[in-house]
Amino acid sequence: MTTPASTAPAVELSKLRFAYRTGQDVLAIDHLSIARGETVFLHGPSGSGKTTLLGLLAGVLQATAGQVKVLGQDFSTMSSGARDAFRARHLGYVFQMFNLIPYLSMRENILLPIRLEAARRARLGGRSFDEAVRDVASQLDIARYLDTPIGELSVGQQQRVAAARALIGSPEVVIADEPTSALDTDRREQFLELLFKSCANASATLVFVSHDHTLMPLFSRIVELGEINAAAQVHRVNTATSAVPTAGGTP
Numbered sequence: 001m002t003t004p005a006s007t008a009p010a011v012e013l014s015k016l017r018f019a020y021r022t023g024q025d026v027l028a029i030d031h032l033s034i035a036r037g038e039t040v041f042l043h044g045p046s047g048s049g050k051t052t053l054l055g056l057l058a059g060v061l062q063a064t065a066g067q068v069k070v071l072g073q074d075f076s077t078m079s080s081g082a083r084d085a086f087r088a089r090h091l092g093y094v095f096q097m098f099n100l101i102p103y104l105s106m107r108e109n110i111l112l113p114i115r116l117e118a119a120r121r122a123r124l125g126g127r128s129f130d131e132a133v134r135d136v137a138s139q140l141d142i143a144r145y146l147d148t149p150i151g152e153l154s155v156g157q158q159q160r161v162a163a164a165r166a167l168i169g170s171p172e173v174v175i176a177d178e179p180t181s182a183l184d185t186d187r188r189e190q191f192l193e194l195l196f197k198s199c200a201n202a203s204a205t206l207v208f209v210s211h212d213h214t215l216m217p218l219f220s221r222i223v224e225l226g227e228i229n230a231a232a233q234v235h236r237v238n239t240a241t242s243a244v245p246t247a248g249g250t251p
């Protein structure tokens with residue numbers, strides 16, 4: 001596995017096209033660069049391709065054409081196994097489907113990334129596994145359920161387990177798809193505070209999808225996916241733009 005170049009942008013898309021079915025592009029982004037440490041709010045109408053884009057950034061989906069580079073690694077040149085390994089090492093992600101392992105306890109689910117990846121273990125800063133799990137679980141207010149099987153947790157609790165698993169071992173890029181949708185207001189604020197603090201401490205880049213526009217001011221950058229000039233296109237085309245100045249990178 002190659003080591004990502006530390007100077008490369010967190011994300012670089014170039015002439016990206018993606019179609020689930022041949023000839024029916026759901027994403028067309030000519031260029032998008034996200035610098036290290038940026039916190040990006042990705043929005044757009046339902047069906048505009050936000051979840052699809054996150055899947056491409058996580059290496060779960062592969063571009064139909066063009067380039068997806070994450071931390072300087074070009075996913076188009078990597079096998080799906082290599083992308084899986086890269087994701088485990090460098091990315092934390094909370095998807096709409098939490099992808100938790102139902103027969104494991106909360107503790108074991110949260111521990112997975114650091115059990116699997118030396119690079120994530122190395123970022124625990126000398127804490128034991130138990131200390132690291134307790135820290136992140138306490139901040140998300142789920143520490144008392146650490147030994148509970150996932151199947152016995154509420155949806156909001158499961159969402160916080162998925163977040164804890166994404167953040168443990170301080171990945172360089174955090175990808176979150178509607179991560180607060182099942183949380184009440186207090187828990188949502190707690191969750192966002194932890195998310196932003198974890199990303200800032202690790203100088204991590206955050207790409208966050210939500211329909212909740214009240215969250216926008218928290219982010220250093222807004223990227224919008226939407227239909228442009230639909231009448232002139234054979235298929236729907238989306239564009240990506242920066243609507244606010246960025247904290248640390250090029251818009």
Ligand SMILES: Nc1ncnc2c1ncn2[C@@H]1O[C@H](COP(=O)(O)OP(=O)(O)OP(=O)(O)O)[C@@H](O)[C@H]1O
Pocket residue numbers: 020021026044045046047048049050051052053
């Ligand atoms: N697995 C799939 N197979 C075929 N088409 C799909 C698949 N997943 C999504 N699509 C289509 O791709 C387009 C983009 O979907 P996507 O889920 O990325 O949009 P979104 O912006 O995240 O939507 P929402 O805000 O409703 O979650 C939609 O037209 C959707 O119907």
